Amino acid sequence: PIGSPGGTVLMDAKRLNLLKSNIRIGTWNVNSMFDLSKAHNVALEMTRLDIKIMGISDTRWIGSGQSTVQDKVIYFSGNNNSRHEYGVAVMIDEALKHTVKNFIPLSPRVMLIQLEAYCGTLNIIQVYAPTKDKPDEEVEEMYKDIQNILKVTKNQDVTIVMGDLNAKIGAGQNDEWVGKYGLGERNERGDRLYEFCQENSMVITNTLFQHHKRRLYTWTSPKHKPSCIIRNQIDFILIKQRYRNAVTNVKTYPGAGVPSDHRLLVAKVKVRLKRLKKSVQPPRIEPKLLRNIEIKGDVFQAINENLKKLKDTSHTHEINPNQIWKNIKTAILEPCKKYLQKPKQQKRK
Template identity: 40%
Template sequence: MDKDNRHIKVMTLEDEPLRSEGIQHATEEERRTRTSRFRADEAAGPKLKGRSVADMPGSERKVQCCKEKYCIGTWNVRTMNLGKLDVVKNEMARINIDILGISEQKWMGMGEFSSDDHHIYYCGQETRKRNGVALIVNKRVAKAVLGCNFKNDRMISIRIQGRHFNITVIQVYAPTTGAEETEIEQFYEDLQHLIEMTPKKDVLLIIGDWNTKVGSQEIKGTTGKFGLGVQNEAGQRLIEFCQENKLVITNTLFQQHKRRLYTWTSPDGQHQNQIDYILCSQRRRSSIQSAKTRPGADCGSDHQLLIAKFKLKLKKVGKTTGPVRYNLSQIPYEYTVEVRNRFKDLDWVDRVPEELWMEARNIIQEAATKTIPMKRKCKKAKWLSNEALQIAGERRQAKCEGDSERYRKLNADFQKIARRDKKAFLNEQCKEIEENNRIGKTRDLFKK
């Protein structure tokens, strides 16, 4: 009987609340909270089977399309000199720009190199520091770059592999309105040739300083009604070029404040014009989500940074394995012992020379891999001091506040400190070269 009573008591405790606790009715506030949660769940749609949204990691809870958004920009830097590259890279990281086109860089020659988390492709004249264009991509995009076309000192292009279709980005620096007609015609002929070389299925983006004014008049399929200023003759030529190649000028499509439209300011600060543009294929116009300038960005130029955000899927390109590089300055004694013992056991009699060579090569490679450390990749030395970068930040702040007098002073200070840093860096390099020459380290001598 006692057992039955205990059983009944347990059942009562499980099925009914204790009298001391009582039945707790929901308050009006709790009812409102439950209702709001229910409506939020309805708006969010059905949950995944077997997993609650709260159990998902943060990266999975984000909207999938956020992983496909990229930011492209173009900037006339008016000479990339004396540490300006570091300032531009800092601005790219601050604004989260993936691809940045540079106009009027004024570097000689052409080529590519890596700097920190960015890869730079540049093209200029061979003998003069004039014009010049470049494309800078961050490491997120660099993995998907298929190749680069160094056309001339006014245009350069890269091709990026996408998930469903590839993307071609062309950076241009057009002649000014005061240039000779033959030079302007040659520019458009070269650009037309570059476009014809681009596969028709590619998403085409042409960015840069066009030195034209397309105005605020809407032209269906080519320009929107949110341009700036009055169209000039050079602007009419650009519009006709866009119509022939089915291109749309994206930074005239979005309504923005005037300070987000103009890309150039006159030296006296009295006039602003829209002369930099981002062009896109008409059939891919829906990929562009916004286009505007960033007045707060600064690199000591009279041009504003122009950016556009687009939504595409990129694909990582598999890199081929490069040659293995060993640190020959640290060959241990174990390597000598390993090779010597392996060669003692080698059968030299009645062997075909090719066979013998393959076996000897394998012995050396296996011993090297086992005992010799790999050579570390040397990073490019940074010569611009933190003091200069701090002044660059203060200069950007002065620009945002509209304090032109303070901006000019900080700009002069930055140039002065950058020259000092460059001189100190070169002096240190010369001392190292002289020291390596004195002690006979020829390998380190010619590395410099």
């Protein structure tokens, strides 16, 4: 798997689950999560299908930020006005929250979440493309946003772009960017998606695997009926071409508890995530050390000397109030750090 380290490591079950090489990553247009009960149902579907990372399109949430839904953490990016439209999000299993290193809510149509992996960084870019009734200018604006957010990533990263692209890539193609298991006929926005894949060396993974058509289509038209079947493949999971072999399967699932005209699209990806390293905390100041008369005298003497120096220099230099406060703070803290911090204990070998 990508970034798999050698050697045998003993770890608890939760940590082992966190680092296992095969994780399931999904994307789903849920047709609004304005009703918060729908977010809970999405979390339940994640648990049921063992999905660790879920991209969500068309949330219709306002603003951007982070929240908790059951045992999941959700990062979301929506409109900054009061209009409940568009919106994207990424919901992750709580066990992965310590792997998240960055979150960029760029727009109501594009967001990035970066997770720490053994290979470097796993970039998840969740998108929601304009529907076919929207002007081409809006489509180009979305692709411009994706290009801008890709600048944050590195070539060696595992980068995934996924979501409702509202494009038909079509069947029969078989090259570096598109497999032969697409559906239907390509349209103009499918051409634009193909151009994007070429420009960024990305492959459309849900065209690579042979499945029954019911596992390939991602959207059902409201006009669909047994006598007139209208189903299309318009949601996609893209990955950098260099990592295409890391994706071992992609297919759709019907969402039992989430009413939507889209199906849940899930990829199985070989990538090992890891926790972020904890930042090194400086030694704490121990006030109880002032009980030692000798240490207490040294601290007070050093503070008084520092404050006297500040008083002497204040007559000759004009200093703003903020700088005065910083100087006083430093004058007091430096002696405390010098005399009231316990020395770091050496780890036993």
